[in-house]
Amino acid sequence: RTYSIAVIPGDGIGPEVIDGALKVLTVAQRTFGFSLELTGYEAGAQHYLRTGELWNEQLAGQLRSHDAILFGAMGDPAVEPGILERGFILAMRQAFEQAVNLRPVKLYPGVDTPIAGLTPERCDLVIVRENTEGAYVGQGSTIHANTPNTVAIQESVNTRQGITRVVEYAFKLAASRRKKLTLCHKKNILVEAGKLWQEVVDQVGARYPQVQLDYVHVDAMCFHLPVSPERFDVVVTDNLFGDIITDLGAVIQGGLGVAASANLNLDGSAPSMFEAIHGSAPDIAGKGWANPVGAILSAAMLLAHLGEEQAALAIEAAAVGVLQKLPALAGPDMTMSTGQIADAVAELVTTN
Amino acid sequence: RTYSIAVIPGDGIGPEVIDGALKVLTVAQRTFGFSLELTGYEAGAQHYLRTGELWNEQLAGQLRSHDAILFGAMGDPAVEPGILERGFILAMRQAFEQAVNLRPVKLYPGVDTPIAGLTPERCDLVIVRENTEGAYVGQGSTIHANTPNTVAIQESVNTRQGITRVVEYAFKLAASRRKKLTLCHKKNILVEAGKLWQEVVDQVGARYPQVQLDYVHVDAMCFHLPVSPERFDVVVTDNLFGDIITDLGAVIQGGLGVAASANLNLDGSAPSMFEAIHGSAPDIAGKGWANPVGAILSAAMLLAHLGEEQAALAIEAAAVGVLQKLPALAGPDMTMSTGQIADAVAELVTTN
Ligand SMILES: CC(C)[C@H](C(=O)O)[C@@H](O)C(=O)O
Ligand SMILES: CC(C)[C@H](C(=O)O)[C@@H](O)C(=O)O
Numbered sequence: 001r002t003y004s005i006a007v008i009p010g011d012g013i014g015p016e017v018i019d020g021a022l023k024v025l026t027v028a029q030r031t032f033g034f035s036l037e038l039t040g041y042e043a044g045a046q047h048y049l050r051t052g053e054l055w056n057e058q059l060a061g062q063l064r065s066h067d068a069i070l071f072g073a074m075g076d077p078a079v080e081p082g083i084l085e086r087g088f089i090l091a092m093r094q095a096f097e098q099a100v101n102l103r104p105v106k107l108y109p110g111v112d113t114p115i116a117g118l119t120p121e122r123c124d125l126v127i128v129r130e131n132t133e134g135a136y137v138g139q140g141s142t143i144h145a146n147t148p149n150t151v152a153i154q155e156s157v158n159t160r161q162g163i164t165r166v167v168e169y170a171f172k173l174a175a176s177r178r179k180k181l182t183l184c185h186k187k188n189i190l191v192e193a194g195k196l197w198q199e200v201v202d203q204v205g206a207r208y209p210q211v212q213l214d215y216v217h218v219d220a221m222c223f224h225l226p227v228s229p230e231r232f233d234v235v236v237t238d239n240l241f242g243d244i245i246t247d248l249g250a251v252i253q254g255g256l257g258v259a260a261s262a263n264l265n266l267d268g269s270a271p272s273m274f275e276a277i278h279g280s281a282p283d284i285a286g287k288g289w290a291n292p293v294g295a296i297l298s299a300a301m302l303l304a305h306l307g308e309e310q311a312a313l314a315i316e317a318a319a320v321g322v323l324q325k326l327p328a329l330a331g332p333d334m335t336m337s338t339g340q341i342a343d344a345v346a347e348l349v350t351t352n
Numbered sequence: 353r354t355y356s357i358a359v360i361p362g363d364g365i366g367p368e369v370i371d372g373a374l375k376v377l378t379v380a381q382r383t384f385g386f387s388l389e390l391t392g393y394e395a396g397a398q399h400y401l402r403t404g405e406l407w408n409e410q411l412a413g414q415l416r417s418h419d420a421i422l423f424g425a426m427g428d429p430a431v432e433p434g435i436l437e438r439g440f441i442l443a444m445r446q447a448f449e450q451a452v453n454l455r456p457v458k459l460y461p462g463v464d465t466p467i468a469g470l471t472p473e474r475c476d477l478v479i480v481r482e483n484t485e486g487a488y489v490g491q492g493s494t495i496h497a498n499t500p501n502t503v504a505i506q507e508s509v510n511t512r513q514g515i516t517r518v519v520e521y522a523f524k525l526a527a528s529r530r531k532k533l534t535l536c537h538k539k540n541i542l543v544e545a546g547k548l549w550q551e552v553v554d555q556v557g558a559r560y561p562q563v564q565l566d567y568v569h570v571d572a573m574c575f576h577l578p579v580s581p582e583r584f585d586v587v588v589t590d591n592l593f594g595d596i597i598t599d600l601g602a603v604i605q606g607g608l609g610v611a612a613s614a615n616l617n618l619d620g621s622a623p624s625m626f627e628a629i630h631g632s633a634p635d636i637a638g639k640g641w642a643n644p645v646g647a648i649l650s651a652a653m654l655l656a657h658l659g660e661e662q663a664a665l666a667i668e669a670a671a672v673g674v675l676q677k678l679p680a681l682a683g684p685d686m687t688m689s690t691g692q693i694a695d696a697v698a699e700l701v702t703t704n
Pocket of ligand 1: 085086089090243541571
C-alpha cells in the first residue's frame with residue numbers, strides 16, 4: 001500500500017520535530033511494508049509574513065488530495081496572537097470537517113510526571129474533543145465600543161448533528177476500551193448547551209448499554225483529573241472545555257513533549273490531521289532541545305488511522321523504550337538532542 | 353465593634369464545617385475584642401424540598417441588613433443539579449453585586465500537595481474571578497428542539513463596567529503584593545470577549561505602572577499553574593475560566609478541604625459572602641470527616657473584610673499550626689474529626 005501524506009512543518013520547533021517524525025516514518029515503511037509519498041507544504045508565521053497567505057482555497061484543494069496531513073506547529077512573536085490559530089489551524093479543522101480532536105492521556109513508564117505517586121497503570125484515558133463548533137465558531141458582537149457601556153457578547157454554537165458525530169465516535173471508542181464514558185460540561189450553568197450535550201449522550205448511549213455513563217462538571221474535572229485519572233476511560237467534551245482539559249492531561253502525562261493528537265475527519269470527505277499538542281516554542285527553536293516524541297506519537301496515530309495498526313504500535317513501543325532512558329523530556333537538561341531521540345526511536349522500530 | 357453576621361449552613365457537610373468556623377470566630381471575638389451577632393438562616397436542598405423556597409426578595413431583604421454572610425455549602429442528590437446553584441448561589445452573587453470572587457491559592461507548610469516537589473514558597477497566588485457575568489448570565493436559546501437540526505446557543509455577556517470593577521480590584525491587590533498581574537483568557541479564539549478584557553486590563557494597568565502585566569491563555573494556564581505556580585501573583589479572569597482554574601488551584605494547594613473564598617461586594621451596596629470552595633459532599637456528611645479549615649479560612653477572610661485584620665491573621669496562623677499536624681486532610685484517614693480540628697484551631701487562636 002502507498003499513502004500520500006502532506007507534511008506542514010510550520011514554525012519554531014515545528015520543522016525539528018517533524019524531521020524527527022519523518023525519520024521514524026521512513027524506517028517504519030521499510031519495516032512494515034507500506035510506502036509513504038511525502039509532499040511538504042509551506043505555511044505558518046514565516047510564510048504569512050512573507051506572502052500574506054493563510055488558509056485558502058488553493059491550498060485546501062492541494063491538501064485534499066492527500067490521505068492524511070502531518071502538522072508541526074505554528075506561531076511566532078512577530079505575528080499577532082490569533083491570526084494563525086484562527087486563520088490556519090481552525091480554518092483547516094472546519095474546512096476539512098475534522099470533527100473529533102482525539103487526545104490520549106497516557107503516562108508512559110519511566111516518564112516523570114509532576115503528580116506525586118502517579119503510575120502508568122492509573123493513567124490511560126482518551127479525551128474526545130468536539131473540534132468544529134462551540135465557542136470556537138467565532139460568533140459574537142461588541143456594541144457601544146469605546147464607550148463606558150461597551151458590551152461584548154461571545155457565543156457558543158452547538159448543533160445536534162455536530163455533537164452527535166463526536167459522541168458516536170466516543171461511545172465506539174469506549175466500547176473498544178474499558179467501557180466507560182464521561183461527559184465533561186458545565187450543564188448546571190451553561191443550561192442550553194449542556195442540555196443538548198446531555199440529551200445526545202443519553203440518546204446515543206441507549207445504543208451502548210455495555211458502556212457505563214458518567215457526568216463531571218469541567219471545574220470538578222480539573223480537580224479529579226490530576227489526582228484520580230484512573231476514574232476516566234473516554235472523556236467526551238466540547239471544543240473549549242476540551243482545549244482546557246487536554247492541556248491538564250498533558251501535564252499529568254509528563255508534559256507537552258510527549259502529548260500527541262489527531263484531528264479526525266469521520267466521513268472520509270477530507271484528510272485528517274495529526275499534530276503534537278505543543279506549540280512552536282520559538283524560544284527554544286534551533287537548539288535541538290525539543291522533544292520529538294509528541295510528533296512521533298502523532299505520526300503513529302496517523303498510521304493507525306490509515307490502517308497500519310501494527311506499525312503504529314511498534315512506533316509507540318519504540319518511543320516508550322526511548323522515553324524510559326531520558327532523564328529530562330525537554331530543555332537544556334536533555335541528554336539527547338531532538339535528532340538523537342528520533343534516531344533512537346527509529347532504531348528501536350527496526351530492531352524490536 | 354459589633355458586627356452582624358448572617359450564617360447559612362446549608363446542606364451536607366455545610367452545617368459541620370460552619371459549626372467549626374463558628375467555634376473559631378467565637379474564640380476570636382473574645383481574644384481580639386470585637387463582637388459578632390450571628391443570625392442563622394435556613395436555605396439549601398432540604399429547605400427547598402420542604403418549602404419550595406430558593407432565593408427570594410424576603411430573604412434578600414433580611415440578609416441585606418447584615419455586615420457579611422458566612423455560607424456553608426449547598427446541594428443534595430435529591431435536587432436536580434443546577435437548581436440550587438442557579439436558584440440560590442448565583443442569584444445571591446448577582447443580586448448582591450458580589451463582583452469579585454477572591455480565591456487565594458496558598459500551599460501551607462506541612463500540607464500534602466499532589467504536585468511533586470512543590471513548596472509553600474513557590475505557591476502563593478490569588479485568583480480574582482469576575483463573579484456576576486460572562487457565561488454565568490444564563491443567556492442562550494435552543495431552536496429546532498427535538499429535531500435532527502437542534503441548535504443550542506449559549507452566550508457569554510461581558511460589560512466594560514463589570515470587567516472594570518474586577519480589574520481595578522485585581523490591580524490594587526497586585527500593587528499590595530508581589531506586583532504582578534496575569535490576565536487569563538482565550539483571546540485568540542474568543543475574540544470579542546477577549547478584546548474587551550485585554551482593553552480594560554491595559555487601560556487600568558496604565559494607572560499601575562509598578563505592576564508587571566502578563567497574559568496567559570486559559571489552556572496554557574492549566575499547563576503552567578500546577579508546575580510553576582510561582583509564575584503567578586494575582587490572576588484576573590472571567591467567571592467561567594475562574595470557576596475552572598480555581599478548582600485546579602485547590603488541587604495544588606492540597607485539596608478542597610483547605611480552599612477558601614470570598615464573594616465581594618465592592619461598593620458597600622450589599623453584604624459580601626464567604627464560603628469554602630468545597631461542596632456539600634453528601635456522601636461524607638455526618639461522619640466527622642469533613643475538614644473545616646476551608647470554612648475557617650473563609651471566616652478569616654470575612655473578618656479581614658470587616659477590618660479585623662489582626663484576628664484574621666491569627667486564625668490563619670492557627671489553622672496553619674493545626675494543618676501541620678494533620679496527616680490526612682479529609683476522609684476516613686483523618687486522625688482528628690471535624691470538631692476536633694476546629695477546637696484545635698480555636699485553642700491556638702487564644703494561645704498564640
Ligand atoms: C492553537 C490553538 C488554536 C489550539 C486550540 O485552541 O484549539 C491549541 O490550543 C490546541 O489545543 O490545539
Ligand atoms: C456551585 C456553582 C454554581 C459554583 C460555580 O460554578 O461558580 C461553584 O462551582 C463555585 O466555583 O463556586
